[in-house]
Amino acid sequence: MGKGFDFKCKNCNFSLSANLGIGFGYPNLCTKILDNIKNGTLGKELQEIADNINNLAIYASQDLYLCENCRDLSPELTIALCSPLTDLPKSDRPFSSVCECSESDTYVMEYQLGTEYKTELIIAYFCDKCKTKMTKVTSYENLECPHCRSVLDYEMYCWD
């Protein structure tokens, strides 16, 4: 289930709202990402890597990214390309994706990605302001305000 977050700075009134995690639209999102990888919208490099993976699975999730240099925060879509650890027979579907809510064999479950797949590539994001490579935020406690460095308050709600 996806969660919405409102981050607020009490000191300077900076605020940021973001939907994070995985929502019920997930299978559609994965299909869309796969289409964009296949048709080259996300770049030729990605298209070529994807072409060379048998039974590619992808992982996607909305995450918050932090620039360690200028402390800028930005919600981005984490996309990982994963390949099976064992030689599976190449399936009719050249691509599958990961889904934690569906039992359909169209989808690889999230736990399977951890045990039966290895990550080939994770898309990197760079800071708009200073071009430093951003890191994924794993805890929302004690995040700093990008403007004044005070600790940000946050509220959470469910968005689907």
Ligand SMILES: [Zn+2]
């Ligand atoms: Zn602030």
Ligand SMILES: [Zn+2]
């Ligand atoms: Zn930066």
